[in-house]
Every structure is written in C-alpha cells, then in structure tokens.
Amino acid sequence: MSELTELTIKETARLLRLRSFSAAELVTAHVEQIERLDHRVKAFLRFTPELWEKQAEEADRRIARGDLGPLVGIPMAVKDVLCVRGVETTAGSQILKGFRPPYTGTAVARLFDAGAVMLGVTNCDEFAMGSSTENSGYFSTHNPWDLDRVPGGSSGGSAAAVAAGEAMIALGTDTGGSIRQPAALCGVVGMKPTYGRVSRYGLIAFASSLDQIGPFTRSVEDAAIVLDAMAGHDPLDATSSTRQNDVLRDFDAGVKGMRLGVPREYYEVEGMEPAVKAAIEAAIKSLREAGAEIVDVALPHTDYGLAAYYIIAPAECSSNLARFDGVRYGMSSQDALNITEAYERTRRKGFGTEVRRRVMLGTYALSSGYYDAYYLKAQKVRTLIKRDFDAAFEKCDAIISATSPTVAFPIGSKTQDPLSMYLCDVLTLGGNLAGLPGISVPCGLTEELLPVGLQVLAPQWREDVALRVARAYEVASGVKAEVAPLV
Amino acid sequence: MQPTTRSKMFCGCAVGRLGDPPNSNVCEICLGMPGTLPVINKAAVEACLKTALALKCEIPRHTKFDRKNYMYPDLPKGYQISQYDLPMSKDGFLELDGRRVRIRRVHLEEDTGKLIHAGDKLHKALESFVDLNRAGTPLMEIVSEPDLRSADEARDYAVALRTLLRTIGASEAEMEKGQLRAEPNISIRRTGSEELGVKTELKNINSFRALHRAILYEVVRQTELLESGGTVVQETRGWSEAEGRTFSQRSKEFAEDYRYFPEPDLPPLEIDPVWIAELRLALPELPGARRGRLTSDYGLPAGDAVLIAADRDLADLFEGAVAAGADAKHAANWIIGEVAPTGKIPTAEHLADLVKLVTSGSITRDQGREVLMESVETGRAPSDIVTEHGFAQVSDEALLMALVEEVMEANPRAVEDYRAGKKQALGALMADLKKRAPEANPKVASELLLRLLG
Numbered sequence: 001m002s003e004l005t006e007l008t009i010k011e012t013a014r015l016l017r018l019r020s021f022s023a024a025e026l027v028t029a030h031v032e033q034i035e036r037l038d039h040r041v042k043a044f045l046r047f048t049p050e051l052w053e054k055q056a057e058e059a060d061r062r063i064a065r066g067d068l069g070p071l072v073g074i075p076m077a078v079k080d081v082l083c084v085r086g087v088e089t090t091a092g093s094q095i096l097k098g099f100r101p102p103y104t105g106t107a108v109a110r111l112f113d114a115g116a117v118m119l120g121v122t123n124c125d126e127f128a129m130g131s132s133t134e135n136s137g138y139f140s141t142h143n144p145w146d147l148d149r150v151p152g153g154s155s156g157g158s159a160a161a162v163a164a165g166e167a168m169i170a171l172g173t174d175t176g177g178s179i180r181q182p183a184a185l186c187g188v189v190g191m192k193p194t195y196g197r198v199s200r201y202g203l204i205a206f207a208s209s210l211d212q213i214g215p216f217t218r219s220v221e222d223a224a225i226v227l228d229a230m231a232g233h234d235p236l237d238a239t240s241s242t243r244q245n246d247v248l249r250d251f252d253a254g255v256k257g258m259r260l261g262v263p264r265e266y267y268e269v270e271g272m273e274p275a276v277k278a279a280i281e282a283a284i285k286s287l288r289e290a291g292a293e294i295v296d297v298a299l300p301h302t303d304y305g306l307a308a309y310y311i312i313a314p315a316e317c318s319s320n321l322a323r324f325d326g327v328r329y330g331m332s333s334q335d336a337l338n339i340t341e342a343y344e345r346t347r348r349k350g351f352g353t354e355v356r357r358r359v360m361l362g363t364y365a366l367s368s369g370y371y372d373a374y375y376l377k378a379q380k381v382r383t384l385i386k387r388d389f390d391a392a393f394e395k396c397d398a399i400i401s402a403t404s405p406t407v408a409f410p411i412g413s414k415t416q417d418p419l420s421m422y423l424c425d426v427l428t429l430g431g432n433l434a435g436l437p438g439i440s441v442p443c444g445l446t447e448e449l450l451p452v453g454l455q456v457l458a459p460q461w462r463e464d465v466a467l468r469v470a471r472a473y474e475v476a477s478g479v480k481a482e483v484a485p486l487v
Numbered sequence: 488m489q490p491t492t493r494s495k496m497f498c499g500c501a502v503g504r505l506g507d508p509p510n511s512n513v514c515e516i517c518l519g520m521p522g523t524l525p526v527i528n529k530a531a532v533e534a535c536l537k538t539a540l541a542l543k544c545e546i547p548r549h550t551k552f553d554r555k556n557y558m559y560p561d562l563p564k565g566y567q568i569s570q571y572d573l574p575m576s577k578d579g580f581l582e583l584d585g586r587r588v589r590i591r592r593v594h595l596e597e598d599t600g601k602l603i604h605a606g607d608k609l610h611k612a613l614e615s616f617v618d619l620n621r622a623g624t625p626l627m628e629i630v631s632e633p634d635l636r637s638a639d640e641a642r643d644y645a646v647a648l649r650t651l652l653r654t655i656g657a658s659e660a661e662m663e664k665g666q667l668r669a670e671p672n673i674s675i676r677r678t679g680s681e682e683l684g685v686k687t688e689l690k691n692i693n694s695f696r697a698l699h700r701a702i703l704y705e706v707v708r709q710t711e712l713l714e715s716g717g718t719v720v721q722e723t724r725g726w727s728e729a730e731g732r733t734f735s736q737r738s739k740e741f742a743e744d745y746r747y748f749p750e751p752d753l754p755p756l757e758i759d760p761v762w763i764a765e766l767r768l769a770l771p772e773l774p775g776a777r778r779g780r781l782t783s784d785y786g787l788p789a790g791d792a793v794l795i796a797a798d799r800d801l802a803d804l805f806e807g808a809v810a811a812g813a814d815a816k817h818a819a820n821w822i823i824g825e826v827a828p829t830g831k832i833p834t835a836e837h838l839a840d841l842v843k844l845v846t847s848g849s850i851t852r853d854q855g856r857e858v859l860m861e862s863v864e865t866g867r868a869p870s871d872i873v874t875e876h877g878f879a880q881v882s883d884e885a886l887l888m889a890l891v892e893e894v895m896e897a898n899p900r901a902v903e904d905y906r907a908g909k910k911q912a913l914g915a916l917m918a919d920l921k922k923r924a925p926e927a928n929p930k931v932a933s934e935l936l937l938r939l940l941g
Contacts, residue, residue: 083522096521103515105522204521208751238526238753316751319556322565323519327617343558366556366746375748 004029005165006483009222012168013070016063023059023073027052027117030075034119034166037486042141043151043161045080047120048087055117062115070225072115077122077167079158082108082213083202084118091204092126092154094137095350096330105202106237107171107213107230114229119167122157126352127321128178128206130154131424134415135354142411143186144484145450149408152182152424155216159186162216165483169226170216175206176309177403177428179214180440184403184453187442188481189470190216191223192428194460195435196241198227199234205320207313208239210432218481220441220471224248227463247463255472256291260284261396265302269426272405279452280402283443283473287400290476292469297392297399301384302430308385309429310422311365311378317355318362324350357418386434393459398469401427403440403453427455437463441470442481488627488648488658489598489666490534496597496625497525497568503620505664509603510619517623519563524752527552531595531625533766534657535575536758538627539593540767541655544579551755552595556746560617561600569596569628571747573755581631581647582775588644589632598624621665627658633672633683638702642695645669650774654799662694669698673705675713684709685719689726689733701726705733777802785815794823800832807835813842825856831863841869848928854878882928884935890927891935894920905940913937 004026007015016023031052038044052075059073078084081091083101090096104112112118125135133141133156141156143149144164151160155172159182162170172179174192183190191214198213205211215226224247233242262284267277288294326332326346333345351359365374392399404424414421431438436457443454454473458466474480495502498516516523539546553571574594580587600619604612629648635641649667652658660667674686687705692698704726709719722738737743749755772780778796781787785805787795795801801822808818821842826832833841841862845855850873858869858878865872873879881887894916895902904912913936920932 081522089521091521099521101515101520101522103520103523200522201524202522205752236526237524239524239751315748319554319566319746319748322556322558323521323563325558325560325565327560328518328563329520339560363746366748368744368746371746371748 005033005168006218007168008219009070009074009168009217009225010219012074013068013072016073017068023063023117024056026073027056027075027119030119030166030168033164037144037164038166040142040147040486041144041160041164041166042139043122043157043164043166044077044120045090045092045123045138045157046088048084048118051084051087051118055112055115059115059117067115069115071111071229074116075119075168076111076116077119077158077161077170078108079155079170079172080121080124081128081173081204081206082171083204084108084121087121089121089204090137091128092124092136092138093350093352093355094331095324095346099330101202103202106199106234108202110230111171111226116169122155122161122170124157124172125154125178126355127204127317128154128173128175128211129317129354129358131177131181131421132409132411132414133157133182134411135352137352140411143408144486145187146408146448147486148410149450150185150411152185152404152408154178154182155190156182156186158216159183159188159190162186162188162218163484164486168218169222171213172216173203173206173211173213174428174432175210175313176432177425179216180428180431180438180453180455181404181424183216183440184455185408185451187445187451187453187484188216188218189220189223189439189441190214190453191227191439191463191466192431192437193227193231193463194241194437195432196239197245197437197461197463198230199232199237199240201234201236205316207316208320209316210313212432218483220439220467220474221248221251223439224251224463224467241461243461245461245463247467249464250468251464251471253468254290254475255287255469258292258398258469259295259396260287260292260469261295261297261392261399263297263299263302263392263399263401265299266399266401266427269302269405269423271420271423272402273407275446275448276402276405276407276452279444279446280400280454283454283477284400286476287469287473290472292472295396297395299385299388299392299430301381301388302426304381305385305430305433306422306426308378308381309425309433310361311374312382312433314358314362315365315375315378316362318359318366321351321355321359326350354418382433385430389430389434389436389457389459397458398465399457400469401455401457403427403455407446407448407450407452431457435460437461437466439466439470441473442479443473443477444479488538488629488652488660490531490538490625490627490658491656492528492530492534492625494528494530495623496528496531496595497623500623502624507620509616512620513622517563518619519565525568525750527753527756528625532575532756534625535593535595535627536763536766537655537770538629538652538657539576539579540763540770541651541657541773542576542579542581542590542593542629544576544590544593546576546758546763547573548760549573549755549757550575552750552753553747554750557743559599560615561602561619561622563600563619563622567597567599568750568753570594575758581644581651583640583644583647588634591630591632593627593629596626596628598622598626633674638699638706641671641702642699645695645698647774650797654774655770665693668693671698671702673702673709674719675706675709685721687719687721687733688723690723690736692726697726697728700731701733704731708733771799774799781805785809785819787815787819791819791823794827795819798827801827804832804835804838808838808842811836811839813839814846817842817846821855821859825859829863831860833859833863837862837868844869844873848880848882848930849873850878850880851925851929854880854925878926880928881924881926882931884931887927887932887935890920890924891932891939894923894936895939902940913940
C-alpha cells in the first residue's frame with residue numbers, strides 16, 4: 001500500500017471516511033515505509049509505537065463516530081525540540097540524552113487533540129543550530145533526493161521524513177530559516193508562521209524572540225490545515241497572540257491583481273546558484289502569467305541581516321542554554337570536585353562544537369563593555385530591517401524570492417566553514433528578524449534532479465496572503481511536492 | 488519584600504511556606520525545564536504598583552523584565568528574571584521623622600531556591616541539596632538613595648517600610664519567614680565631607696536586630712581600617728549572626744558580569760493609567776498621614792500617635808472607640824498600655840464601653856484590666872461582665888462608712904499611729920480596706936477614712 005504514503009491530508013481525510021482504509025492501516029503503511037527507507041535517510045531519532053498504536057485506535061473510533069476533523073488519523077513526525085510527555089526529547093543534543101519531559105508542548109498537544117498520530121521524533125541540528133542537520137549530536141540525516149547530500153536544517157529530519165513519505169506531516173521550528181530552507185532542499189512545503197501565531201510552550205528554546213513552530217507538508221493546503229490547528233493564543237506563552245487569521249480565506253482566489261514584490265537584494269546574494277536563480281525566474285514568469293503584477297521592491301539593509309542575526313540569536317541562546325547545567329536533568333558530570341568544574345565538564349561533554357561556539361559568541365556579545373557595540377547595535381539593525389519590510393509591503397502584497405541560494409549540498413562540504421553554512425539562511429532570516437510569516441513551496445528540480453524552493457513572505461499576521469500566493473503558484477506551475485523517487 | 492500573592496511570580500505554583508517538604512511547591516516552569524515559559528503574575532504587579540504609589544514613586548507607562556545571567560544550582564534557569572533599566576517605578580520617598588528618605592526604584596523579580604549543605608562549611612560539605620520551593624517566589628526590591636546616616640536610621644527605615652507594606656496589604660513582611668530581607672550599603676566619610684566613601688554591601692540580612700548590629704559593626708570596621716591607614720574595598724560582605732561580624736564574600740574585581748538583556752519571553756508591559764488611578768484611590772490611609780491626623784483631630788501627644796498609627800489594627804481600634812463615645816486620651820492609654828502589649832484586640836465598641844466604665848468611676852482601673860481580658864477572650868461586652876461579676880465599684884457612702892469603721896476597729900495600732908502624726912499609716916489602712924472590699928471606690932473610701940480619723 002505504498003500509495004498511502006503519497007497522499008495529502010485532504011485526500012486522506014476523504015478516503016478514511018469512505019473506509020478505503022483505516023487510520024491503523026495508514027499508520028502501518030508509514031511504519032513500513034520507515035522500515036524500508038529510514039536506515040538510509042535517517043530522518044528519525046526515535047519512534048513512538050506506544051503513541052501511534054493508541055492514537056490510531058482513537059482516530060478510528062473518532063472516524064466511526066463521524067468525526068470530520070481533517071487531521072484525525074494523520075501520521076505525523078515531530079522535531080526533537082518539541083516536548084512530548086514521556087517521550088525522550090533531546091534537542092538533538094547529548095546533554096539531554098534520556099530526558100523525558102513530564103509535559104507536552106501546546107502546539108503538539110493541539111495536534112494530538114485534532115487527531116494526529118505521532119510516529120516518532122525527528123533528527124535536527126543540536127538545539128536547532130545549523131542548516132544541514134550535520135550538527136546533530138546523534139547522526140546526520142540524508143536528503144531523500146540524493147542520499148549523499150544534506151536535507152538542510154535545522155529541521156532536516158522533519159523535512160526528509162515528509163519528502164521520503166515516512167510521515168504525511170511533520171513539525172519543525174524556524175529561527176533563521178530552519179523550516180523553510182530544509183523544505184526547499186527536500187522539495188516539500190514548509191511554513192514559518194508570524195512570530196506569536198503558534199505558542200512556543202514546550203519548544204526547547206534556541207532564540208526566544210525568533211523561534212516559531214511550523215509544519216512540513218506535501219501541499220500548501222495541508223500546511224494551512226496544520227497551521228490552523230496549532231495557531232492561537234496560549235495562556236502559557238505570553239508572546240502568543242490573540243489575533244485571529246482565517247488562513248484559508250481566499251485560499252483559491254489566485255494572484256490575479258496581486259502585487260508581488262521582487263527585492264533585488266535577494267537576487268544578488270553571495271553564493272546564489274545559477275540553477276536556483278533560473279528556477280525562481282521561471283516561477284516569477286508563471287506567477288506573472290497567472291495575473292500577478294511583479295514589482296521591484298528594496299530591502300536595503302539585507303546585507304546587515306546576517307550579522308545582526310548572528311549576534312541576537314547567539315545572545316539569546318547563551319542565556320537559554322544556561323539551564324543545561326547537569327543539576328536537575330540530562331547529562332551530569334559526576335566526578336567534578338566543585339560546582340564550577342561540574343558545569344564545565346557537563347557542558348563541554350554535552351554540547352557539540354557549534355553550540356559551544358554560539359554560547360561563547362552570545363556571552364561575548366552581551367558582556368559588559370561589548371553590549372552596546374554588539375547586542376544593542378544588532379537590535380537597531382533589526383528595527384531597520386523591520387522598516388525595510390514595512391516599506392516594501394506598502395508597494396506589494398507579498399515578497400517572493402528563492403528560499404535558499406543553493407540546492408542541497410554534499411554532506412561534509414560546509415562543516416569546516418561555519419560562515420559558508422551561515423550563508424544558507426541569508427534569504428530566510430530577515431523573515432525571523434521582522435517576525436513575518438513565510439512559506440517555501442517546491443519550485444521544480446534542477447538538471448541534477450535536486451529541488452529548489454520558492455519563498456513567499458507576507459506582512460505580519462497575514463498567513464492567508466502567503467498561503468494564497470503559494471497556492472496560486474502550486475496551481476499555475478503544476479509543480480507538486482512529491483515523494484522523492486528513492487529506490 | 489515578598490508581595491502577598493497566592494502563586495509564584497511566573498507560574499501557577501503556590502508560594503512555598505516555611506516548613507513545606509523540600510521541592511513540594513514546584514512545577515516544570517519554576518524548575519526551569521526545557522521548553523517552559525514564564526507568565527507574569529498580575530497580583531505581584533499590583534502589589535508592586537501599590538507599594539510604589541505608597542512610596543510616592545513615579546510609575547512609567549512602559550516597563551519590562553530583563554534577564555540577569557549567572558549560573559548557580561539554586562537558580563534553575565541559569566538566569567533570574569528581574570528588571571534592569573525600565574523598572575516598574577522610580578523616584579519616590581518615605582517620610583521618616585519628618586525627613587524624606589528618597590526611593591530610587593521599586594521593581595519586581597523572582598527569588599532563587601535554597602541550598603542545603605551537609606556539613607558546617609560549604610568547602611567541607613560532602614553533599615549539597617537543592618530545595619526549589621522558593622524559586623520563582625515574587626520579590627519586590629525597594630532601593631533607597633544614600634539618605635540614611637546611622638544604624639538607628641536604617642533600622643527605623645526598615646521598620647517604617649514594613650509598617651507601610653502591611654498597611655497597604657502589599658506584603659506580610661515577616662522577617663522570620665524570609666519575606667523581608669535587607670541589603671544595606673555602608674560607607675563612611677569625614678565630618679563635613681560632601682563625597683561618599685567607598686561602600687560595602689551586606690547581603691541578606693533577615694532581622695531588624697541583625698541589620699542594626701551589622702551596620703554598627705561595619706561602621707567600626709571601616710573606621711578602624713581608615714584610621715590605621717588602610718582603604719575600604721568595594722565588595723559584598725556576609726553577616727555572621729553567631730560571631731557578630733561581617734566577612735568578605737566577593738570583591739568588585741571578581742564581581743559577576745550579569746549580562747542583562749531584555750527577557751524575550753515576556754513582552755514589555757504597558758501599565759494602564761486607569762489601573763494606576765484605581766489603585767491610588769483604593770490605597771488606605773498611610774501611617775504617616777494617619778499619625779498627623781491622630782494628633783490634629785484627636786489631640787493625641789505625638790508619642791502616642793506614632794505608636795498607634797504604626798499598627799493599622801490599633802489605629803482602627805482607636806478611631807472606632809472614640810467614634811463609639813470613648814474619651815480619646817483614655818482610649819489611647821488603654822490601647823498603648825493594655826491592648827498593644829498583649830496583641831489581643833477587642834472590638835471598638837467593647838473598648839469604648841470599658842473606657843466609659845472606668846472614667847465614670849463604675850469600676851477601678853485594676854478591675855478594668857480583668858474585664859478587658861475577659862471581654863477579649865469571650866467576646867462579651869464589658870458592661871455585661873461587670874454586672875455579672877458584681878465588679879461594679881461601690882461609691883455609696885452609707886455602705887462604705889460601715890466598711891471604714893470595720894477597718895479602723897481591726898487596726899487600732901495604725902489608727903493610733905496616724906493620729907500621732909505618722910501620715911503613712913493611712914496606706915496600711917487603705918490596703919486592708921482594698922483587701923476586704925476590692926469593689927470599694929478608693930477615692931470615696933479614703934475621704935471617709937480621713938474624716939473619721941479626724
């Protein structure tokens with residue numbers, strides 16, 4: 001029943017109600033797909049059979065009762081930074097090995113309530129710091145389109161799982177592009193909502209002012225459905241918003257009459273591959289043909305975005321990761337002579353190179369005497385970048401660009417050069433700094449048969465606009481997210 | 488100061504009480520588990536704003552929380568959520584003996600947990616334990632300007648703050664429960680010098696007595712140091728109650744860099760001016776204002792007014808009793824002399840009743856004490872108690888005359904002595920009279936006695 005692993009939520013929901021198959025059978029099909037492929041893709045860190053059995057059973061009971069919820073019985077993978085009660089959750093780090101949170105985060109809990117069935121926990125860069133999933137404290141994940149290449153990151157396991165048909169939907173987190181970039185590199189849909197749209201309660205924080213949870217799916221509509229189920233105010237997260245957004249409003253209205261902004265700065269970034277540029281130009285053409293007005297917009301502070309991001313995110317992470325001290329949970333050095341030594345040993349052993357690098361960068365940036373020159377300056381740049389977007393959205397309804405300047409790169413090709421890895425996020429992190437909703441949709445394959453992603457950014461709280469444009473592109477181009485042709 | 492709240496500063500846990508089993512008032516949030524987030528306790532904000540208003544502080548429209556970063560096992564998140572550059576309030580004052588002690592700021596933060604070391608000394612401890620019941624408990628930090636000139640003033644200031652916080656209901660401020668801790672900064676300077684000397688900060692003083700002793704000790708230590716040609720080092724020092732001395736903890740060179748930055752998990756707060764206005768209107772009369780009114784409206788001496796105004800319950804009792812018809816000066820005497828020392832507070836009506844019974848001469852002062860005690864314990868009105876016990880004072884001359892005659896017959900020697908000019912013999916006669924009949928009105932009885940003695 002391998003075709004069961006290629007469906008979208010909409011198709012599945014219809015077939016489940018027609019009793020073409022049961023939720024239990026749907027889960028079994030995905031588990032078989034995992035058994036067949038995951039030893040090569042390595043998308044999952046661990047599996048949750050006790051959950052999928054119970055949740056699939058419950059889903060079949062709900063279907064029998066006539067429950068029409070679109071997510072009932074939908075097999076889901078969850079990134080290793082989202083706490084699920086009783087399930088080992090490690091943020092891809094050795095320091096949390098064996099940690100089983102006694103609570104489930106709000107976003108996951110809402111999807112459980114909506115009927116989703118959890119298959120397992122997906123691999124990611126340690127504490128979501130990375131763009132290739134090679135910084136995982138466990139192992140690297142492979143891109144289902146070319147197993148010698150990275151899936152992107154940090155949510156690489158989730159993107160790969162959906163691309164390989166091992167899960168119908170997956171959750172990721174996006175701090176500088178960690179959903180959109182792996183979605184682009186794996187040829188699936190990935191969406192980062194407006195900052196504050198989805199509760200961060202239960203998300204192991206990397207950079208609190210930038211982190212958002214979002215879905216990976218194989219269609220734009222599926223992304224909207226998953227987002228809709230997760231979104232909304234949560235009394236446990238003071239930064240979650242009470243604003244409403246009907247994400248499926250005008251979903252199929254097309255782009256006729258819409259103004260789509262093309263920022264020159266985003267097409268001239270360092271390292272933009274010609275094949276990516278060509279794919280995006282083709283996408284622009286097809287959107288124009290679909291009736292959109294393409295307008296030039298300026299994002300003049302783009303060049304400073306990366307620098308600001310790599311001050312703010314490490315600064316917040318240096319503080320967020322202070323709690324991993326070996327005192328209450330996770331790895332703990334037992335042979336130290338005093339508390340300072342215990343901290344040092346636990347953290348040196350528990351954290352990987354990139355995490356240690358960012359903790360040190362952030363500590364430095366916040367230090368007395370450097371705060372004004374680094375952290376404060378970066379916050380000012382952040383404000384300027386927000387203003388750039390505000391001004392751009394005066395002239396257009398949404399901004400379109402490549403999601404990543406490159407296609408998936410070979411495993412190991414950037415691990416020795418952190419700066420080249422940081423450049424992977426150059427087109428996505430502006431959306432995080434400004435708190436905007438953004439989506440990456442598949443935009444065809446290069447000659448090497450590697451996926452390219454088209455990014456749509458919309459004004460804050462206008463997920464509906466981002467989804468409408470993405471949907472219009474999906475229809476106009478005929479490019480569909482598909483399960484990678486792994487043999 | 489720990490504001491009076493049911494739950495902790497950023498989670499729903501009950502505020503721990505002294506004696507709770509270790510780690511029994513904790514949840515994933517105050518334990519700093521991964522993925523958890525703080526949410527601000529509105530009651531703590533309200534208590535802080537009330538305190539700020541009572542201290543005549545300015546309340547800015549915008550305020551925010553910041554992270555103070557340092558690692559210690561009693562600090563679960565590796566940072567304390569506090570307020571750095573935009574505190575909830577600033578620039579107020581507290582009146583102390585007609586003088587203003589300026590308040591720099593009042594802000595909110597969270598407390599840490601507690602470490603318990605197995606062994607006398609930390610460096611010898613074989614094991615250390617962490618109790619996080621207090622972690623996340625709300626704290627208000629009230630920072631004063633360097634306006635206090637002595638250990639006495641510092642203690643008076645602390646006492647006045649406690650009175651104020653209790654009056655407005657912002658904190659129970661019980662030192663033995665750790666709800667009020669002081670961190671005095673001490674410096675000395677030459678007489679006439681304008682410039683403040685190098686200061687030391689004493690950490691976590693938890694009684695008024697310790698505050699007073701520690702400051703006195705520190706003043707002497709600094710004086711001796713300077714007089715012997717040394718210099719005071721800016722540092723934080725601890726206070727050993729047992730040894731009666733302060734000791735160095737951490738000098739400025741080794742001071743921690745707290746790397747303050749805005750807490751990204753809590754959006755900045757915008758304080759609604761309407762809320763402030765409502766809180767201001769709801770504030771009870773503050774001790775300073777009440778003290779003034781007790782002297783001007785009731786004619787109480789300043790000393791009495793201070794004692795009564797310092798305790799809201801006593802002040803309410805006083806005004807209630809006067810309203811119920813008691814003489815103000817007498818009511819004050821009864822409150823200061825009898826009610827305050829026992830802490831057992833009668834109703835205002837009962838106190839008024841009692842004061843009237845004594846001032847009208849129906850019962851003696853001594854009887855009044857007994858009646859008051861019984862009234863507080865049973866909740867019955869003094870006049871009912873007096874009637875029941877036949878306590879009422881006897882002033883009837885005919886009845887007393889018989890008694891006086893009886894006393895004179897029983898003490899012929901004293902009578903003789905008095906008539907021979909030994910006036911002090913009257914005392915012995917009166918004592919015997921009181922013994923035989925405590926209810927006798929002593930004034931009437933002594934007049935009769937003098938008349939018969941000629």
